[in-house]
Amino acid sequence: MTVEDMVVRSVGWRRLDPRMCLVNLRWILPPLGILALTALHSGSVNWEDHKLQIVSALLFVYLTCSEMVRWRTTRYRVTDEQVEVHSGLFWRRHVAIPRDRLRTVDVTSGPVHRVLGLSIVTMGTGQALRTDRRHQLKIDAVSVAEAGVLREELLPRSQPAKPAPADVPRARAAEQIARLDPRWVRYAPLSPLVFVIGLAPLSQAYNLAERLGIPVDIGGAVVGAVEFLVSIPGWLFAVFVVMVLVAGAVGTVLLFAESWWRFRLERDPGSGTLRVNRGLITTRSFTLEERRLRGAELLEPFMLRWGKGARLKAIASGLRQTLDGPRGGSGALLPPAPRRLAHETAASVLREAESPLLPARLRAHPRAALRRRLFRAGAASAAAVAAAALLAAVAGWSVGWSAAVVAVVAVPVSVVLAVDAYRSLGHTLHGAYLVTRAGALRRRTVALQRAGIIGWTVTRSPLQRRSGLATVAATTAAGTTGTYVVRDVGYGDGLMMADEAVPGLLAQFIEKTAE
Structure with missing residues (x-):
């Protein structure tokens, strides 16, 4: 050479x-x-x-x-055809990914990176279910200005725009779809994390004691804490619970502020992309091509649902599989916000006149689905009572009283959850979308474009066959799971729904009979 x-x-x-x-x-x-x-x-x-x-x-x-x-x-470059990264001293690694396979571009800056004026650029491909580095490129780290240039180069994949003549109007400015309202912070404590964060000082105290060389007997400490809580007056126990809840509420508010401060959801009409910017200490920027969008997902955990709030996620090809916690996750389009606003945002993102996620259109499932959930509730209650009786026998307490107390609590709670899980079931075909909803502790409503469905999986357990039910799953190349399920639907209704959603895909398996 x-x-x-x-x-x-x-x-x-x-x-x-x-x-x-x-x-x-x-x-x-x-x-x-x-x-x-x-x-x-x-x-x-x-x-x-x-x-x-x-x-x-x-x-x-x-x-x-x-x-x-x-x-x-380490070297990297962006050409008209691909993105290449060359790295390694002894074990050299050369990665080249075609630009037409890039789906998302994330720009992240942690506290130290921000102080140094650096950013991390992560490019995701269409392998939604894979999390290993073969299906993503991470450039850590480049300057903030260079990160912005890379994002503009990679999405959308086009040649650099030439200067427009003076008589040609410039491209429209970015359209703002949603931005943070400080009043949304009231939804932050409506999370199970409020209990975890409230008890975090106890774990921190244990870690500090270990660092200082103070011996701590965890078993003895737990037994002592239980005995102390049982012996104290009721008002003092109530004060302790309130203190835990207050500490948890403050922690969740701080976590919300760090994750979602300066949140903006914008659409760039010139490039056809959606962009989410957010973060207080660690800044995050998520960019997604609209043509990769296949639907939207409304998440309503039970505490957030009581507060009439919801979160919104995108269903698109190329999203990485990440934990869907309070910090967001892959494809997060909206923080915990009013449910009404979540529907309005979904309609705007999907370019629909009305949100396809509205619950009024959903069709109820057969009563056999309720019986299945009540049966599971009874089994769970029986297991809880048996466990309480066993623990009481080991501890030397009254087995009968322990089992009775657990039964009084477990049976009503499990029945209420079973009924709520049944009421959450629903599905429909609305325009270009298959809409499905399920879940009690974490209600999940999905609107998936019918054109994005590439296959169906029909599952029937022995009990489902006896009840005339089936679970119908739509397979797609989008989202973080790749499968969206219609649970415990009537067998015939489920097959007809699948055939109507994607005509011809199940035609050879369906025999229509006259009424």
């Missing part, structure tokens, strides 16, 4: 930003702070008491050297 050939092949390659080597300062700054405080307090440092800080410092040195090697050996 000649020198001229080597120069031609190197054209267009770019380096990562050298400031990426400083990102690992987060590993050394806390240990240095602890050592400095110790030196100021005692006048000297006993290194035997700071083994953790020494390990952190060594880890910082190792990671910094690794980052320097990664910066020196």
